[in-house]
Amino acid sequence: MNSSTGRKPTPRGLFGRIADHRLDYLYILPAIGVMLLVIAYPIYYTFYLSFFRTPPSLAMSDKVFNGIGNYITILTSESFHEVTINTVVWTVWSTFFATALGLGAALVLNRQFAGRGVLRGLLLIPYVISAVAASYIWRWIYHSDFGVLGAILNRLGIIDGKLNLLDNVNLVLPSLIVVNVWKEFPFAMIMILAGLQTVPDQLLKAARVDGAGAFHRFLHVTLPHLKGVMVITVLLLFVANLNHFTIPWIMTGGGPAGASDIWITQIYQIAFGRIRFGLASAYSVILFAVMVVIGYFYVRALTGNDDVRRRG
Amino acid sequence: MFALISARKGRTLGGVGALLVSSAMLVAGPVSAQGSDTGVDPETWTPEYVRSIAGQTEPNTAEECSQVVPLDYSGSVDYWYVGPNEASPELEHKMYDDFWAAWEETYPNIEVNAQNLGYNDMLNKLRTAALGNAAPGVARLPILWGSEFAAKGQLSELSPEDVGYKTENFWPGAMKSVTQNNKVWGIPTNNETMAFIWNAGIFEEAGLDPEKAPDTWAEVVEYSKQINEKTGKAGYGLVARVNAGNTPFRFMPMAWGEGGGALDEASDSPSYQEVWVNNDGTRRAVQNYYDMYVRDKSVPVSALTNTQTENQDPFLANQLAMVIAHPSEYATMLDRANKATGDDKAAAMQVVDNMRYGMIPRGEDRRAVVFGGSNVHIFNPDNVDGDLDMEAAKALVCFMTGPEWSTKLAWVSSNPGNTRGFETVWMKERLDTIKFLDVSTSMLPSGIPFPPVAESPEIMNIIIPEMLQNALTEKMTVEEAAADAEKKVNALLNGM
Amino acid sequence: MSRRSYNAGWSLTGWVFLILLLIFAVAPMLWMLITSFKSQFAALKYPPEFIPSNPNLEQYERLLSPKNEVGRQFLRYMANSIWVSTATTILGVAVAVPAAYAFARFRFPGRQALFFSVLFRNMFPAVVFLMPLFIMMRWMGLVNTYSSLIITYLTFGLPLSIWLLKGFYDNIPIELEQAARIDGCTRFQAFYLIVMPLSAPGIIATAIYSFITAWNEYVYALTFLNDDQKLTLPVGLQRFFTEYATNWPGLMAASFIMSVPVVVMFLILQKYFVRALTEGAVKA
């Protein structure tokens, strides 16, 4: 088999193949390296700590092994139920409205008219603004005593007296969702807009020839085509919302009376307000578990789309 | 040596000094919390007395500290503190600048890497830093915070004697806040009590005596209602945000006054084991809050998201009649009024003119106020970034806790933690120039420190505010909210 | 109903929707701007003045003038933010580009698993990692340095960047690189001269994304930086205005100034963003 040069047949097996491709790994090394650095140890540490009791009166080195005690404490606590409902409400509705508004905006913007670029730009602004700034802006707009929103509604005669949103257990979460939707709908819009630009013109023309009206063209041609990008958008938003910390924390700190407390604010509160790092770690692990389930679908959606792309 | 330091034990005071000036001052009710082994005798502690001792001495800080650490000592230390910020009066900025200038002159070879951190950020940062063994060598912390670090063994032992001073020269309540397991973990730098501030203009508008503050908390509730009904403005500046230090600073005086508390910190000899958060007194205080916020709607609606800082604006804008605030509030307000322009300026100056200081109202049981201030601590070398230069740390601590700088750094907003500071020429200057200083200073003997236990921050910053929010949002009744808080405090003390 | 009027109705609904949405999106920004021109006292009038009766630039002068302490600090925070965000962006692109390229082109063992693990980063909430990361940064001696932030920020932008760019590289025919190599390029030159320019929209988009993420980040900056001189804008913003007094006009002015760079950058480059998403991400 060997002839004039010294080329030898490639060694087989996984290690052989890894050795073959060793140069390829150099390309991803920096990315994987920094990821590992920032993620691996914290994950390990969080899991580890979740089995320890760390009351504020004890130094970290004196922590007490507690088995799954922290998990039991969380899952049986009264607030867990309430906070979980808040989390679901916050995540689902934020995602739903952001996607719905984004879809609407994308459909309207997906036609030619003068000033389209400017309009698109204006609609994108909330997305770029920092969550800290956005939280302050909206807190000021909502302000129960000096808020402009209350003043406008008063002037329009819709309400009489002060508009109490952030200091109201029933309205605080919906009000925060509005802020979150304001911040996120442009992302959905731009994703879907990108998706719309790949809808084949021929298909729409064919549907028109077949006598389909605008609505039916949307329903039977555009929407099915958008399925992939919609799934990705929804999942990205879902994950982002589940992890969203800044808006509820800065605007209300989870209050009043826990009405806007979600998992992530609880975790921060337990860790840094109540200094129970063990308990907070266990809470985080529960959040991880939920994330991993969602993450499974998320990654599948991302790479599933990838497969479609490769075939297409 | 000093008459103001008394050895009398366990005295409960009858009538503390309405120190002074303002006609608004009323005689205080029974006060306690001051007297264990050493104590300042509130009977001698009158405004006249304070004035009489002020201006007698001009201590030489460099000379005093040279006994502890030689002035040519060479070293370095990291130092974190909550110093003046954007909203602070300019005078305070100047005092800190002077402090650093004097320090550099006295100890030219000790390099201090000082970080002025925000009040809201500092506690979390310090916790994380201590955990990661990245704590500073020296930190000056608000009075409540040190306990937690001491409990975790993250502080070095540090008493006034370690830097050449005497324990008797510091307020007993303040020493209590740095004592844990019979060991001393820090030195008080400054101590203050808040005062009751009102806008005489709004009082007049509402048909109230503009020069007379409400004497009891029950009256505050009535005044607030009347002001709101007559003027449409907010009566009392109630705050109930969670995780905001100034919520308990405003609620606890009312709870103690009515005979309640978080633990038994308001008792003559607190054990910090009993839970008072669900007693009649605390419930009465919560009921007062409920009456103002829910029943009468006579306070800012935004109270549940607001911190005290957000009450400053409406007060200055003539929209809010009564607040509990720092001694420095007047200076701050004056400062801000001066910065205003045009019509705003005239209006703001008007409000400042109408500002009145009085004692914190009494409850059914007593008159009380939070004994506040700061302590300076040296961290445990194990938790410090790099090697801890103990000599440099001591030099810095000595320098700032002496009579000179404990007075000057407390210039606008507080009082010297080192009581020798009251005799200095600088104290005299303060009394001569700062309006209402005597009023807030006269509240000092009524001060009760927060429980110096590791659980304190959680009780004060989370459990108490949550109790208020539960009641004010009507998620729970007042009774349920108090019972709920009691349950949480008990769970906490049981090591949950 | 005839089709023509049906379509017209559809179109009218669209316009009404668009106008309402535009109000929703822009009105808060407008109110921010209006408030920032008021004095602290005027801001507290109720009902508020919709047009400031006495507009002034006091807040902006204070923030942007290096002559006073506040301005110096604010400008320093801004410089810090620019530095951290720029470094994050450059490093982010430098790290994401080869990784995305390798994921798209090479068939090394473990490729899929590694790709998933990169995408998985977004699953973990920032807050949860604060403490362990701090401890780790401390080990590495990076506390109170920008490196700690840059390393952390890198990982925020990477998943989306790599995913987006991989989409680009998947769509660039491998023959282009082969042609280039035969035409005299090394592997690197083929990539640098031929493939990189073709993925420029994707690179620009990921760069903007990285920059904005870094520019706006708050929690880690709050935890990792101690030095007053090193703070970034979001932390500085909070420190300035909420500690002892809530100066709403000042807060709004600072928010506005802080938003200007990213908004302007985004408005100019948004078309690349859409293009990148179209070509890189959603192409089906």
Added chain:
Amino acid sequence: MAQVEFQNVVKSYGAFEAVKSVSFTVEDGEFVALVGPSGCGKTTTLNLVAGLLDLTSGDIKVSGKTISDLDPKDRDIAMVFQNYALYPNKTVQQNLAFPLKMRKVPKRDIGAKVAEAARLLEITHLLDRYPRELSGGQQQRVALGRALVRDPQVFLMDEPLSNLDAKLRVQMRSELKRFHQDLSATIIYVTHDQLEAMTMADKMAVMSGGVLQQYDAPERIFEEPANTFVAGFVGSPSMNLLPATAVERDGAVYATGDGWELVLAPRNAASARASSGPGIILGARHSSLGLHDTETPGCIQARVFTVEPTGDITFVHVDVGDSTFVISVDPERRIAADQTVWIEFDQNKLHVFDAQTEKRIAPG
């Protein structure tokens, strides 16, 4: 120009061998077509020459020097891709100049060479356009130009015409051939279209399953296919193959199948005897077969399946046992489907293959 020598070239991916020990030599100035069905390893072989893939073992030499370890850029070869691989963000001018630029050719010379190539390919008027603004044929010319401009030792072409429409393909085919003649360039040309290979190449290398089946001039491959694969692959319609059993009786050799029997002429009988077993395969091109309407001795009976008139020639598909034959007849002939016919073999043009090895047995 140069000679290209393949020596036991092997390319494997893990356990899969895409190219199995291929050896042949392309002489200087030759136009060699690598043909075979898709997946046969022809493109892989080309990429091995280009250096886009690394050899697993064996060696490739250009002008006697091994190039196996060289980078593509150092091999002095040019390549034309199926999808042209024009740089989309460069103009035609820049596309043509790129290989020269990379080789640090002086700027002045670049201009001259590009102009010359453009003139030769008649694309001078397109120089300022971008690839997306060109038609398929124009892009093809630019791709060719980019290869040409460098004056390389070897041209590699990977199905360069397959993306063109039929008419253009025919035209480009003749142009390419002319181009080869003018430049007397060494060209290795990959195609799956045997007709393209036949018409253009000096030599054809037929590949299947990674194995080089036959390497020879097109007419030799057509006339003397090495095995049944080559026989079936080359020529259109492809050669009719009829499995049979050779039976020796009365000194003569008969090929027998399902209901038919054919006595083999001596030259073919000798071949059949040389077979490794009784199983043989008869191969006959459509033109070497005749059709009779009536029973004729020495012919095989069959049934007409369909009739395909193409104008100047008519193809008749007939069923013989399990096999189908394609036979060309004069368009005047009237033949209907389902009609019974008799097939006559021109034994001088009959091929005999060993059924076991599938190799052709040369007439004795």
